[in-house]
Amino acid sequence: MTVRSAPDRLLSVLAAFDHEHPALSLTDISRRAGLTLTTAHRLVGALTEWGALERDESGVYHVGLRLWEVAALAPRGLALRQIALPYLEDLYEATHENVQLAVRDGAEVVYIEWLSGRSSVGVHIRVGARWPLHATGVGLALLAHESPELQERYCAGPLTSFTPYTLTDPARLRRVLADVRRTGVAVSDRQVTDDALSVAAPVRGTGGAVVAAVSIVVPQTDAQVPVLVPAVRVAARGISRALGWRPSALSG
Template identity: 80%
Template sequence: MTAPDRLLAVLASFDHAHPALTLTGISHRAGLTLTTAHRLVGVLTDWGALERDGTGTYHIGLRLWETAALAPRGLGLRQVAMPYLEDLYEATHENVQFAVRDGTEVVYIEWLSGRSAVGVRTRVGARWPLHATGVGLALLAHGDRALQETYTTRPLVSFTPHTLIDPAQLRRVLAEVRRAGCAVSSRQITEDALSVAAPVRGPGGPVVAAVSVVVPERGAQVPALVPAVRLAARGISRALGWQPDPAARTDPAGHEDSADHEDVASA
């Protein structure tokens, strides 16, 4: 590995399952000798990318967080979306999620948790495969054709018996998401949760993010959730500079082409 590769390997040794590591742990997970790991960890600690606590354990440092906050698809996007996410939370008092696509994964950049809402395996920075979540389906459905063709021909990981892993079925669901403008992901990650998601558009119309609400699967009132999620997505889109087609019809929730959007896509 080159020197930059080794530095990145040190940083990559930290993840949500390993937020704190000893020097030996870093060495093992990064595939480096202890001497090399010690030298690189020292450089990163001096710069502020890593911090060392009183027990000798290392954590990701604030300097790295400050740098990451400059990402236009991170903190900046979250700040624009936050008022609409809060409105969606107040309207539902359920888990609200906001995410972007990174390659073949969805990355959550904001999450508002309801006090008595269904438990979810989500946190800011968490990643999940696109096909297994509502926000992921919304993002994949509006990705380019090459992405969709590649994704639907690869093995699809399953988390529950309900996870969408059949390529032909996934292609049908993606087509329906595009038609309906909304996706429902039911029991794909956990057996007790259902999410309703809608795409968020940036200037010029490309989908840049997705917003969702996650509720208990049992007794979920999907028809009542769809307008609220669509309205939040549309509000964020407008705040980002998206302008709807003035020739398009809209429904009471502010979604274009209402005649084509009576149903929602369900995974």
């Protein structure tokens, strides 16, 4: 057994919780974190006392409110979402469709906001969920504005397939990314599930770098892409302005 550092052991307790495992017993935590029951007991106790975990009446542990409060300070999490929310609400009011905000983390997008449309297509996206860049509209919008090196490394694959429409051919993905840069919008047409289409646009920060992407997801059969594009672009530009971005003649 390798010797693990104290921070590593404590963080492994937090990492035991995920969307499939939002509530865990002490035994679950010890098993999932790879810790002895004694160590798990001690660390869970410290985390619970601090408020990072909460224990309910049945003895099961959940992520606690204090961790949530600290995490609310994450500039790429709740802080970004707080600035973006009015624009996402406006986009939702204008379309009544699923509206999302996402950022890139490595080779994946992480959804940091999601307003549900009434005409809900089968979207299985939750706040905090992750998805590979090449499949989603927001992922394509983010990837297209990364450095050529990062794009090339990503395009070289492997590119996981989710439906027959997922972009798994590197050459085709490169062409799509060039289109996204040219048009300022990304469309994912049945590339995640075979009934959904999304239209996404990049969000820029103060210096002009792309820091997030906003999208609408609609049922593919009714999708009116030319109608959705301006709405998504206006929302993305609104969020960018609120973040301090100032448009120039050159930027889309």
